[in-house]
Amino acid sequence: MKLEMKDTPGQLVSVLEPISECGGNIIAVIHQRDPESESDTLDVQIVLDLPAGKLPALIDQIKAQGVDILRIGEERLLHKRSLIMIGHIMHTDISDTVDQIDRTGFAEVSELSLMMPAINERSSARITIKTANRTDMESAVSLLRRVAGKKEILVVEPLEEWA
Amino acid sequence: MGVRVALLGFGSVGQGVARMLGEKDLDLTLTAVADSKSGIIDPEGISIPEAFSRKARSGSCGKPKLSALDIVNSDAYDILVEVTPTNVDTGEPALTHIRKALGLRRHVVTSNKGPIALAHRELMELARKQGVALRYEATVCGAIPIIHTLQHGLMGNEVKALFGVMNGTCNYILTRMEDEGLTYDQALGEAQEMGYAEKDPTYDVKGLDTALKLVILANTVWGMDAGMKDVQVTGIDLITPEAIQLAIDQETAIRLIGEAIPSKDLLRVSPRIIPRNHPLLVEGTLNALTVVTDMAGELTFIGKGAGSTETASAVIGDLLYIRERYAGRP
Numbered sequence: 001m002k003l004e005m006k007d008t009p010g011q012l013v014s015v016l017e018p019i020s021e022c023g024g025n026i027i028a029v030i031h032q033r034d035p036e037s038e039s040d041t042l043d044v045q046i047v048l049d050l051p052a053g054k055l056p057a058l059i060d061q062i063k064a065q066g067v068d069i070l071r072i073g074e075e076r077l078l079h080k081r082s083l084i085m086i087g088h089i090m091h092t093d094i095s096d097t098v099d100q101i102d103r104t105g106f107a108e109v110s111e112l113s114l115m116m117p118a119i120n121e122r123s124s125a126r127i128t129i130k131t132a133n134r135t136d137m138e139s140a141v142s143l144l145r146r147v148a149g150k151k152e153i154l155v156v157e158p159l160e161e162w163a
Numbered sequence: 164m165g166v167r168v169a170l171l172g173f174g175s176v177g178q179g180v181a182r183m184l185g186e187k188d189l190d191l192t193l194t195a196v197a198d199s200k201s202g203i204i205d206p207e208g209i210s211i212p213e214a215f216s217r218k219a220r221s222g223s224c225g226k227p228k229l230s231a232l233d234i235v236n237s238d239a240y241d242i243l244v245e246v247t248p249t250n251v252d253t254g255e256p257a258l259t260h261i262r263k264a265l266g267l268r269r270h271v272v273t274s275n276k277g278p279i280a281l282a283h284r285e286l287m288e289l290a291r292k293q294g295v296a297l298r299y300e301a302t303v304c305g306a307i308p309i310i311h312t313l314q315h316g317l318m319g320n321e322v323k324a325l326f327g328v329m330n331g332t333c334n335y336i337l338t339r340m341e342d343e344g345l346t347y348d349q350a351l352g353e354a355q356e357m358g359y360a361e362k363d364p365t366y367d368v369k370g371l372d373t374a375l376k377l378v379i380l381a382n383t384v385w386g387m388d389a390g391m392k393d394v395q396v397t398g399i400d401l402i403t404p405e406a407i408q409l410a411i412d413q414e415t416a417i418r419l420i421g422e423a424i425p426s427k428d429l430l431r432v433s434p435r436i437i438p439r440n441h442p443l444l445v446e447g448t449l450n451a452l453t454v455v456t457d458m459a460g461e462l463t464f465i466g467k468g469a470g471s472t473e474t475a476s477a478v479i480g481d482l483l484y485i486r487e488r489y490a491g492r493p
Contacts, residue, residue, distance in 0.1 A: 082413060084406045084436060113412070115405035124405035126413070149454070154401050156410075158436040159420055159443070 002071040003062065007042040008034075011067070015044070018061040020034070024050040049078060051133060079137045080110070082128045083144065087153035089114065089123045098127075100147050107131045107140035165190035166486050167206075169240035170233045171260055172247040173198035173224045175303070176274050178215070180244060180478050185211035190481055195234045199247070202229035204239045231256065235263045242485055244478060246301075247272040251371060251391070254278040265289045265297065270489070272481040274301030279390065280375045283382040296485045301477035303376045304329055304450040305468040308480060312464070313384050313454070320456035322384045326422035329376045331448030331468040332360045332367040333399050333419040334364055337432030337434075338446050340407050342417055347402055348425060354488035359448055377421040377430055385425050397433040403474040414439045 012031070019026055030045040050058065059069060089097075098109045111128035113147045129144070131137045141157065148155045168184065168191050170177055184193050191207040198218070203209055203225030218224045235243065243264040245257050261278050263273050265286065273279065278286065279299045285403070290297040301309045304327075313322065321376035328334050332354060339350040351368070354360035364370055374394040381387045399419050410417050413436075420435040420443070437444050442463040445451045450468030455461050467473040 082436070084409050084417070086401055086403055088408050113409060115409065117403070117405060120212065122401070122402045122403060123411055126409040152435075156402075156406065156417055156434050156436055158415070159422075159441070 001046055001048075001069060001073060003044045003046065004041050004042060004068040004070050007040055011042075011065075012044065014065045015046075015062055015067055018063060018065075019046070019048055019050075022046050022050060022054040022058050022061075024054065024058070027059070031156045049133075051135070053111070079131045079133060080128060081137055081141065081158060082111075082126055083141070083158070084156040085127060085148060085153050086156070087122050087151065089125050089153060092114070092151035092153065094125070097144075097147055097151070097153075101129060101140055101144060103142065106136040107143075133143055166193050166242060166482070167192050167194045167240045168192075168214065168244055168482065169195035169234050169237075170240050170244045170246065171197050171234065171257075172245065172275075173214070173437075174246070174248065175471045176246040176474045176478070177244075178218075179473075179475035180246065181211050181214065182474065183479055185474045187479075189483065191289055191479075191481070191486070194239045195237065196224050197229070197231040197234050199226045199231075201225040201227045202231060202234050203304070204229065204234060204237055205236065206239055206256070208316055224257045231260060234264070235260050240269065242270040242272060242482060245271060245275055245278075245484070246478065247275060249275050249277045249375075251277055251280075251366065251375065254281040258282060261286060261297070262289065265293050265295060268293045268295055270296045270298075270461050272298050272301075272478055272485070274299070276302045276375045276379065280378045280382075283379065284388050296488065298481035298485065299379070300338060301474050302379050304452055304478050305331075305466065305470060306473035307450060307452060307454055307464045307466040307468070308477065309380070309452075309454075309464060310383060311480065311484070312462075313380070315461075317454070317456055317459060320458045322454060322456050323347055323426065324422070324424045324455040325377075325380055325384065326420055326424075327452030327463075328418055328443055328450055329373045329421050329452065329468065330367055330370075330419060331450060332364065333370075333373070334445065334450070335359050335426075335448045337399060337407070337417055337419065338403070340402070340404055341411065343364060344404055344408075347400060368400045370396040370421075371398075373419060373421040373429075373432045375424055377432060381423045381425075381430060384423075387425070389430060394430040394432060396431075399434050402434055410436055418444065 026048050028047040104106050110130045114125045116123040195204040201223035214224045245260050253292040257275040261271050335354050336350040372397045378389050381389045415436045421432045444452045451465045453463045
């Protein structure tokens with residue numbers, strides 16, 4: 001997000017604090033002072049990773065500090081997980097399978113590799129899903145599990161690291 | 164004369180135990196042996212070489228008139244070693260053997276997953292009431308002393324999760340598919356030829372063996388009263404060579420993993436994708452098991468999950484543990 005704030009001591013900290021209080025993780029703070037500028041305000045860009053649903057609360061808190069939010073950038077999808085599907089993947093409408101993930105709004109399919117050994121034999125596919133965070137990933141994977149279950153497709157999931 | 168041992172079952176595991184009792188000077192005396200067709204009792208200690216040669220000659224280790232149950236009901240032994248074949252549905256005849264022996268205040272050591280998975284709580288309670296031990300190290304992961312580690316070595320730790328490769332047959336099949344590009348059927352055929360898979364491989368490849376072991380571990384560690392019905396089970400029989408290739412392309416592999424995570428109420432057996440450098444990624448018939456604890460952190464054990472002598476190692480460990488623990492008691 002890009003913020004406009006007063007160029008006074010302590011102002012930047014007062015914006016960063018609510019981020020960590022929301023459970024967010026600051027990835028980068030870009031802050032360039034334009035020497036030509038006559039203005040007493042400062043533009044700051046912050047790149048951050050935030051738990052799902054926390055953004056509106058954070059925006060309110062930042063505004064309460066008297067800081068203007070000039071722009072909120074695209075949410076980047078940081079979590080990636082690859083799964084392998086085995087079954088009649090084409091005949092059970094692969095685009096529908098992908099659509100169901102994409103339609104969630106919080107997850108998207110970013111890669112699909114399909115191997116079909118012979119007509120009428122079971123095919124195998126590696127599907128990579130992206131989400132903004134782990135909770136969304138769990139929901140997306142359980143959705144895929146459900147969809148695949150109905151289509152009699154076996155889903156091989158990665159063994160997640162113990163957190 | 165040392166502690167007297169009666170051995171029920173003279174297949175791969177039973178023969179391994181008998182051979183090691185004969186070869187090693189452990190001060191344990193084998194006073195009775197039975198297989199499915201015959202039995203023999205000698206209070207002075209039976210001749211182990213003779214039992215082997217009778218088995219080789221006639222297919223029976225003893226006399227046809229003496230049954231396993233006769234031995235259980237005799238007073239010829241202090242510790243019963245129950246290593247008859249596993250029955251997943253009823254646990255019999257082992258369940259009856261174990262109940263009777265515990266009822267007679269005899270210690271029991273078993274490699275038989277059936278009774279331990281089906282009736283863990285009942286049998287442990289009976290053993291406790293009778294003031295004797297029931298130990299079953301050999302039921303899970305062969306030579307890896309996982310039960311002993313969980314019950315004793317990690318005392319005071321909270322075990323948060325357990326997961327691993329617990330079936331050598333599945334691991335062999337998946338390893339061969341990966342190394343040689345074999346189909347599932349080809350790799351299974353090879354495993355059967357090598358003696359790693361049964362003629363009817365269902366029990367292994369459908370994940371049931373892993374599920375049984377998971378139930379035993381969960382009931383041991385967390386005192387759950389879990390059964391097979393509580394485990395979500397998917398086997399490896401539908402895995403394609405293409406799926407294995409798709410895993411290889413990402414520096415990963417597919418393995419059959421059993422996992423127990425009580426905080427998620429999860430008991431699950433399923434083929435999973437594991438990174439190539441993961442400690443659980445073992446080759447061939449090996450087993451590997453990771454335990455996650457609060458104090459000790461993560462521990463991973465790797466070892467042979469089956470084999471006559473390897474399983475005997477687990478049985479003999481239990482026998483000697485009981486002898487030390489109960490030394491000097493009438």
